[in-house]
Amino acid sequence: MEKIIETQVLVIGGGVTGTGIARDLCLRGFDVVLIEKKDLNAGASGGNHGLLHSGARYIASDPEAAVECNSEIRILKKMAGHCIQRTGGLFVAVRGDDENYIADFPGLCDRAGIPFEAVSVRDAIKLEPVLSANLIAAYQVNDASINPFKISIENMNDAVSRGARYLSFCKLESFDMEKKKIVRANVRNQVNGKAFQIQAQTYINASGAWAGYIAQMADISIPMVFSKGTLLVTSRRLARHVINRLRKATDADILVPGGVVSILGTTSLRVDHPDNIHPTVDEVDYIIDQGAQMIPMLATCRYVRAYSGVRPLVSAGGDDDRNVSRGYTLMDHERDGVDNFITITGGKLTTFRLMAEKTCDRVCEKLGVDAACQTEVIPLPATRSGEWSEPGIPHGGFKEFKASGDAILCECEMVPASAIDSIINSICKDKGTPDLSSIAVRSRVGKGPCQGAFCSVRILSHMYQTGQMSDTSGIQELKKFLNERWKGEHALLWDQAIVQSSIKEMIHCGVFGLELEK
Amino acid sequence: MNLKNNATISCDLLVIGSGIAGMVAAARAASLGLDTVLTGSSSGFFLTSGLLDFLGVYPVESSQVLESPFNGLDQLRKQNPDHPYSKIDNKTILESLDFTARILSSGGLEYSSAKNTNVNILTSAGTFKPSFLVPQTMIKGSSIGSGKKKILLADFKGLKGYSAALIAQALKRRHMDVTTVTIQVPQLTGDFNVMRMAALFEDDAFLHRTAKQIESSVQDREILGLPAVCGIHNSQDSMKKLENLTGLDCFEIPGLPPSIPGLRLKNAFETHILKNKVRVFNNVKVAFTAFENEQILFTTDGEPFRTQIAAKGVILASGRFPGRGLAAHREVIRETVFDIPVYHPQQRSLWYQLDFFSPQGHPVNRAGILTDSDFRPVDKTCQPLCENVYAAGSILAHNDWTRLKSGAGVSCVSAFCAVNHFHARKKIK
């Protein structure tokens, strides 16, 4: 007999939109279940800059999105301030950039109501000494950086604390349809392979790039376009501000500070399928060469990781994916003959709250519930479980925690054993299975220059030693984790990075012989 | 080694690199009566396991673990004529490994092998690694491979990156009879380091206390596995004492760096070569300046105490990327001392496989320096670059040692042979 879970709303997809919707619905008093086939932010939510746009980037191509961004960034700064770093942003142009665009910029900003400030070239270089000497124009705007993992974790935590249920590693397999309605969702737990069913009044498809596949299960076709974007993470933070290239939005023109690193991106490459994407050497080289025009240091600095995300876009025809609106797409599938099914896809990290709000409004409408959105007024509470996803800023009281016998397990990002324990606890509380990957989502483990060479073994040993893991899957776990890291590493290996990856290989292949393990 | 400002020293042989290859080369040169200078940093030993592999896996594509390295050697030579082993006969290989074991013994560290067969050593990841020359403190562990022994695994509370439970679970997968015990170390609290742990093993009181803690877990156990931290300077004695105290056979399990067995190896090599009057420039980088009158001239860094070194021959044992013998740039891989052309996959996209644990290994790991049959680096026309420049160790091309499990073997053998060749050539003159 298969288990059946009953709920009001089922949210499919644990990205920033999905978790945002879950929280919004909970605040409106709904009973919510969220399923995710992997773990939080496994898709585009985890594969982006972590940039909150001021909107200035879209003033020419998409003025509407620009206005949205401008209002959302204000709300988020107020409501989720602890996930946001108020870095400020710069738009800079270098010799050779389109002068007409530079000239139009102030006017377009004014029209969209986006605050900006012209900065002299000398002042800009004083603000950010890494900028190229070829600078010809600079404007200051209100960009900010956000920790996308933290915002998802916090959203989900808040939702769970308000009664929502979060089921990770649960993949939707099919819908049971009856009379223009979805009556049940068939779900399988990816870890233990057990199937179960979820019965809901409304089903929300917030699976981002996978929205087309989910809709397919309800016999609905969404013309999805997959645009792969690749980003590079430097080993240390190069600039304090978000630095945008002042030109028509194109490749590798944004450098975002993310805690102690900087993130350079991105590219736009049409791919056929959102799964199994990874950065390639050619992309990496291209990004670096482009970025170096704006910030010469990018040509020589060290990168610790590259990663790719897939932008979920709904096709409107045309070839260049950048012309496809970055605005979100909300589809009530009533028009397609399924009454209780809504798809929300597309959009941007910056507007995730707005997307959740609009989606939930539609849910209320459909279910005839009169509840207003509250994410605009109720701040997102900060919890401890999001704490260790903060990039590398060592946490206070180092001495005390050392005196208490705590050991640092991840040296690069200084994550102590106690943090790992508390992360494991919170995963267990969500009925998840703690493993290296899920710990890595919730902390900075494996994200430093060693890319898991040491911390993987240390954390695994720690879990065994403390009995938090006790089966024979240890070696497989280790291999899986390292291979996941490897995806983002192999295209960046030269200079010091190749030294460190060689040492990693020395340990895990040379000494442990893990490649021989089946 | 006190040297005056801008001094010039001359020597028969300059060994660049203080890894296994460099150490063996220096020791061999000293044993042949050559006036030898050794440069480079020996701290890379901390990153090694302390095991001296010879050839553990071949062919790599099929992950064939070799019972005896000689089983795979012929096939390797046939399929890969550029591999360093293809340039040496079996007798010389054994001779050089024997030589290595002897110099380590003279440095106070015993290594042994199991009669021309590989020894499978349990690692702290719970895997078995085929190796050849094995430190005395680990050799007993090879007996558990049969699966008949009743094993007790111990770990120390607070020792990071090592868990008896993890290894035990991996062994259980192989249907072995294994139990675990965790030893408390009151002297060490919090985040302590391996060296401290290892130093404790030289203290008899600590050994007694440890044995006492294990006592109740001994029961029917036959063999005790410990992390490889049992003493720095006198590991064999510490081990013996512990065996007497517990009544169990003991063996060490190598694991994450910093590695104590590696440190012992470093100490043993250094003791031997310093005893044999090799002049050591520790942690000093040399820059090649010129070939002149059959001598090869170098300068060390550190103005104005810069030292000129004039050598009649050079062994280039500067290692790969971690040893800074090779430097990878975005487009190209370079050799750092002479800028010898490096054999490597042309495009960077071909350097690495998508799977980190790909059995055939990453093509970039076969990159390196091509040599003639005497281990002299060759240029594009396959002519030796210089009469008396030799290359040895991991810098040699076509040797993916992490997959082949051939790291130390290639280092010992190529260094040994390169010095022999140099010596022979010098005598003829």
Next chain:
Amino acid sequence: MMFETLFYISLFLCAAGCIFQWVRFRRAGLMFKPASSDRFNPGRLYPNPVNLILSFLNTIFQIRLFAAGKIRWLFHFFVFAGFLYLVTVHAFHQVTAVVLFDYYDPTVDPFQFLRNLFGSLVVAGCILFFLRRGLRLRVNQIKSNWGSHLKYKGLVSIILVFLIVGTGFLLEASKIISEPVFMEMVEDYSDLEEGDELEELKLFWQEKAFVSFDPTVPADPEKLKNGQVLNEVYCISCHSDIRSSFVSCLLADLMSFYGTVLNQTRVDVMLYRVHYGLCLALIVFLPFSRLNHIFLIPLSIAVKNQAPKTHHQKTAQVFGASLFACTNCGYCSQVCSVYPHFQITGNPDVLPHSKIETLKKIADKHPDVSLWGLQKGNNACTQCNKCTQICPSGIDLQTLWAVTHRIFSDNALVNNQTFFNRILPEAWADLETEPRMLIARQELVSDLIEKTDAFENCIQCTICTNVCPVVEYDSKDNDYTPQQVMNLLRLDQKHLASGTRMVWTCLTCYACQDICPQKIPVTDIILELRHLGGVRADAVKLQQTVKKRVEIS
């Protein structure tokens, strides 16, 4: 009568001055008394008689000064020896010469000659002094824009001495040429009336002893002969040949050109008053002038020799008055081992003679003291003992610096190592104020923490931590390990790194640096972090000193 009254008044003032100074010295002494927690209490410091005698001999012959600087010794010796004679034999002749020598009279030889001789020694010494000052021959040529207050100290005293001796000579000369004095003498010591005989005596004194008569006595060899006879009858018993007072004689010769005018105005009486007044002024001024070193030096030397033998015991107490024995000669600063420190920073309080001056100010609760500068300067001291060895005043400077150091520590004005020992690195990193000092101090540094390639290659292998003796022995209290400090730099947390205990406990044994497989200059980076933290801490402490100043003094 009036003169005597004035004399006693000035003696009284001098005594009062001495008492005042004694109180001041005691107060300085209190500053340097041992803390109750000190393990070594040397007891009270009083000189014993033997030491006093030894140091008295040193005072007379100025042996220490002779060792330090010959020219300086020369004029000191001239002035001191000459003045000593004048004071004992001339000024207080009633209690010295008159008692000792029954034939004493100031105008007979050898006294008349010796007075001139010693007087001229003093004058010569003073001239040497002025010349040396004027020609910048002064040994202490430390270029700085500070401390002009030091330059004129001692100048007042030497001018006073010079004036006293100068007026003495002038007085003597003016008496020689004085007709009224001559007439008084004739009245008192002869029965001569107006007439030829008197005329003959006058002529003799006019020709042989420069007395200016009005009108001038006409020359006549016959009368002169008679005058000589009269002189032998009446004067010679009390007046040796006037030429043995060689200086005054010379002056009299010169003055006699204006003799008439001078005599009419009774310049001799005037000069007498000036001379006497200056002497009284000297007496009153004595406790406050530089001249008090004549007494303080022997005292401080005697106490120094008295103090306990080991340095550790010595650091318990310093004799307060020895501070004031300093004459600011500057020899100490000249040999100071950390003089290059002063050359680079320009902080005068690195140098001993400036430090003493500042300490005096602290003892006097002077409102304008840079405690910070003094603390920095005193911390730089390497305790090489050179200043103590050379100090002509024999001040126990070595101990003084040690005690000063302790005073600062006791008052929470600690050195940086201790400062960071008490601070949590996180709090330190959060310190909002980026002190202005940071910008003001343009220093050259090794620049390792700014160059990412110095530390970015760290692979977190923890080998450095494994070989670090501090990590080994300080495991309980240590916070970040060496490789974690390197990692903090990678994480752009240099201020946090500079406040870690690791950085300030580092033994600088370079074990980590030489073993690092990535050749990261770990120790050099740690040293630079110390430098960075130190500069920032100095700025913080500078703000504190304003508050502390009140408490310390």
Next chain:
Amino acid sequence: MKLAYFPGCKISFYLKAYGDSFESVMKHLGIDLVRLEFNCCGYPARGEHFEISVFSAIKNLAVAHKNKLDIITPCKCCFGQFKHAVFWYYKHKNLKTKIDDLLDQENLSWDGSTQIHHLLSFLYHEIGLDTLEKRSVKKFSGKKIAVQYGCHALRPFSVTRFDHPYAPTIFEDLVRVTGMVPVEWPKSTECCGNPILEGHKALSLTILENKFKSASLAGAEYICTACTHCQMQYEMTDYESDIDTHGVKPVLFTRILDAAFGGKTVF
């Protein structure tokens, strides 16, 4: 042979015995020690103020250079500091310019030619073991002694070029000349603890105690030093009575040598 004698700051007050025995040894060897007007080597300012530490050292070298003499010092820290300063002097071009200017004001200059000797390296390389052997009239056969290398001379090797930074041998060889038997003890190249004596006294003394313990375990009767700071640290036992020396006595190498040469030192 004439050498400029750089005693360092501490000898004259804290460790007269070292200065006296050093001079006596040099006299035996026919070395003419010249005393010049030196200042601090700059070691105490290392980490405190980079410029001062380098400038102090270079100024001393310039003074020696003016007198056309090489420098010899019995102190490891002074030796290491000289080397360290020279390293930075050449590496840091702006610093060099500034220092050259300051030297110029005092009519000094330095061209890098001055050789810097430490007592041990001088004895080993310039005098030679044979000469020392010949001069040693008295032998202390069988006495077991642990030698204490000082950190700042040993490391970083690339700067100091003293001896192998982890497996040095010259001190042992020199001690053997006097007939003493150097013991192998793991802490011979470890720090004595002196640099943090003021700031972290307890820790400094713990390190010291462990050194005594280690030497005692190796069977040594004496710990032999050739560094002012090391010796001062070991002599802390005179002031801190609760330090357990495990019966090991610290002794200055020059005192042993002086006694061996038949000098005044009674050992």
